Amino acid sequence: MSTSTSTRTRRLPAWATSFGTQIIAALFVGVILGLLAKFTGSTSAKPNGLGATLSTIGSSYVALLQTAVVPLIFTAVVSSIANLRQVSNAAKLAWNTLLWFAITAFVSVMIGIGLGVLFQPGANTGITQQAKYSGKTGDWWAFLTGLFPHNFLGLTASSTVADGGAVTTSVSFNVLQILVIAIAVGIAVLKIGAKADPFLSFTRSALEIIQKVLWWIIRIAPLGTIGLLGNAVASYGWDTIGALGKFVLAIYVGLVLVLFVFYPILVKSHGLSIKQYFSGVWPAVQLGFVSRSSIGTLPLTQRVAERNLGVPQGYASFAVPLGATTKMDGCAAIYPAVASIFVAQFFGLHLDFSQYLLIVIVSVLGSAATAGTTGAVVMLTLTLSTLGLPLAGVGLLLAIDPILDMGRTGVNVAGQALVPTIVAKRQRILDLDLYNAKRSRTAFSDDTENEESARGNEQGAQTANDGGLVAAR
Template identity: 65%
Template sequence: MSETTRAETERAPSKFITVLKSFGFQIALALVLGVVLGLVARDIGQSAEGTDNWLAQTLSIIGSSFVSLLRAAVIPLIFTAIIASIARLRRVQNAARLAGQTLLWFAITAAISVGIGILLGSVIRPGANADSSALEAGEPSRVGGWLDFLTGLVPTNAFGLSASASAADDGSITASVGFNVLQVIVVSFAIGIAALKVGKKAEPFLQVTESALKIIQRVLWWIIRIAPIGTLGLIGNAVVQYGWESLTSLGWFAIAIYIGLALVFLVVYPAIVKLHGLSVRQFFSGVWPAVQLGFVSRSSIGTLPLTQRVTERNLGVPRSYASFAVPFGSTTKMDGCAAIYPAIAAIFVAQFFGIDLSAWQYVMIAFVSIVGSAATAGTTGATVMLTLTLSTLGLPLEGVGLLLAIDPILDMGRTALNVAGQALVPTIVAKREGILDLELYNAKREGVAYNDDADEDEDEAVTGQVETAGVSRT
């Protein structure tokens, strides 16, 4: 063996070290440790004052802090990414066609998902098998409707921010600040289009926006690097708060939901990928980091930075298109929360209250699930989507309260499927339009979704080639 070969061998990291550095392995390890620590915290029990013990509180703080960091980056990410993507789309000849294809495939996959949900709800009959003595109906705290969607389209301020205050029994007032993602998207689109209309005079603004986007992406990379720690806290806190005993009285409902999620994730999505001539294994290995984070964070918006990055760097979707499709999909593409779940849940409520659904009502379930997910964009949550479905069908809204006990457990699987779908559609559309980087899609996975600065510079060059030519790199 030559000295050069020996030196290269000595410098090459072992497979064990490579696995340890793998993002997927770190997330999986955090999941296991989180479950263990959660069980330990539950075994310790509450303190003498009736509050959570120190371990439970620590897990809760770690998990909530990580989600807060992700959510804090959402507004600047969406704002700069959409404006930058509109500026880049001016160099793509088929921009309108890309947007149309994206909406079409959103609807196609949603229709398949809701069809599976209706079938499972009718066959498994979770409502008829539920223990009525162990369940208590209650009014939902949030109700979704078409008026919410129309109201949410009109921005109340430039950043889509909202503030609310609530008074407790002891007289204390708690204030909270949130944001309406749909309004942020509307504002960003308006500014981006206005910048294009202004022309050359807007170039300095667009350059600043591009630079800000790069800075935000770097900050997001730092946040994603601590995802395993956040995962440990999130899954541990879920075990502490809910455990698995809540599944007892709603066992068949939970089984129906997870069977539906598994069918879409493991059968429908792979079939669509295969029909487009792409490797199923490469798709799953590419999107897996975002799916894992979505599962533990229970937030498509919180997972958005990583979803967009894996769509670009792992699946080969051009940044000019991904920066539009993924943020848009994170608010409107929800096969888990807005298709499978409301379909099965609506059937569950009807069966629980002894109401026979007509064929027309089944059609309405499908219609609301396919079109209605946009109505929840400003007020995200499967509960809002479910209330919209129930009110459309004329079913008792009190049925929502029946399902709240195990909603956090179900929300993990729903969000994971949402995230996978939000990466799938841009990948499929990019392949159909001939702009998918097949070399990048089929590349060996290194276990991380972000690359160093040198790789990002190369990615910018590749993106520029794609935007100019309108075809994939050869």
């Protein structure tokens, strides 16, 4: 006869170990440490021990994120373009999808610019001397010439000679040039066809690896948040906290306008029920809000597009994954628009009409740079570098990014399901019976009630001449 003893292990409650709780705690810790460093005499020019530690932690975290930028953009854009191979004889359908991606991005970025001008989130801070500013804002000629790569990876190197004679060489990259290279390679992969399969397989595997590494980096975001926010408060004081609060408010007002005003207008203008759209897409929006990842929400987004919104399976398997990497109204339209205006105002710089047009162009064309991962540091870096604004703004805004990213991702996911629905409706391949069906308790349309409709939906996806769609199984 044997006896066994059970030992109780005390575990913290789930809310105490969640990522969101860690981020919120890091915000408070960062503010407290930043104020402590400032009150003990730390300045941006002469930081004390605590200030230097916060600065090092913050800059190191930004460096980790920037390390993944080049391979992330290249692999994500090439893979996204190659997804067009999944659909044959669907040029019209693909064109309409990309067109509506651009239309919704354009309206979203205009909303962002309007809110940035209205809220003035970075104005009246008195911060004018600390900016690492290139000396002039971006212009059209610099934008156009910057599109032409000087080498395959769009890298540039510069050397400086210190007082002691030591030579320091630094390497930088041009995000726009990397984007152009990736688009060219992606189109070439599309044209070559089967011969490019080994390269495409390698690219997709590399993208998965890079996204995994990036997720590891994001998991230590609480530590980076402490350093970034603490250093910002130590350098700029209470003005930083107040300005960041106005910035968060402006972003969320923009997200609400897009999700609950602009999207319903699109739905209603196409003769669809707004209630059915929101009840159908809401499970994916909720998961996107919590996970902060369009890629992580992709399976559920595609599921609700097919089963709730009536998008044909063959078309959904093309449009939704493409949208998860290139359709980012929250991360790549509203956010960079408001963020660019915030950074310019925060550092006392002026943007003219041409710079606002550049924000629109970069936001519409550069969505693929976000690559569906958590955070929008790549898109923010792309926009600020194109405009010539201080990249110090990246570190400043990254401190509060987790708070913003929840709402941004929810809007992203809602748009990624909306555009395929609109295009399918316009091409007359949308299953309206499935769209208007009652949702079950699992938030999906009842399978047994709509089984025949779903089968007809799938068959229609393969034979619809109007859409020119042939599903690739």
